[in-house]
Amino acid sequence: MINFTLLRDLLVVASVSSTICVTFIQKIKKHISCSKCIPYYSFVINIVIAILFCMSFTSIEFPQSLWIGFFSYIGADTLYKTLEGKLARHTDLITKPDNPSKEEGVKEELEEIKYE
Numbered sequence: 498m499i500n501f502t503l504l505r506d507l508l509v510v511a512s513v514s515s516t517i518c519v520t521f522i523q524k525i526k527k528h529i530s531c532s533k534c535i536p537y538y539s540f541v542i543n544i545v546i547a548i549l550f551c552m553s554f555t556s557i558e559f560p561q562s563l564w565i566g567f568f569s570y571i572g573a574d575t576l577y578k579t580l581e582g583k584l585a586r587h588t589d590l591i592t593k594p595d596n597p598s599k600e601e602g603v604k605e606e607l608e609e610i611k612y613e
Contacts, residue, residue, distance in 0.1 A: 507561060511568035514547045518569055521546070543570040 522539050529535055547566030551557040557565070 503561075507557070507565055508568060510551065510555060510557065511547070511565045514543070514550050514565055515569040515572065517550070518543045518546050540570050543567075 518539070522535075522542060525538075526535060529538060544563065544566035547569055548559070548562045551559075551562035551565060
């Protein structure tokens with residue numbers, strides 16, 4: 498089973514790390530001679546900053562800090578916004594009773610349609 502709370506927490510930390518990385522990369526971009534190398538530099542910088550950020554300010558372990566670096570590289574804020582509503586809905590599905598009454602099921606379907 499996926500730990501959605503941990504995933505959400507990692508995405509929040511990755512959003513902060515991503516902001517720091519983007520600012521840093523913008524500052525050093527003019528000093529990089531090869532413009533084709535910028536994505537590779539960006540990836541390495543995201544991983545390094547994520548590891549250092551997690552070691553300094555959080556209690557997140559090393560493997561999870563690598564995920565934060567990856568999420569930061571691909572755009573954590575976009576991932577978080579994309580998954581924000583879906584994570585909440587999925588956890589609601591997990592905590593739902595196994596056999597809801599017909600009336601409750603109709604109410605839930607109406608609420609889901611309303612939020613979409």
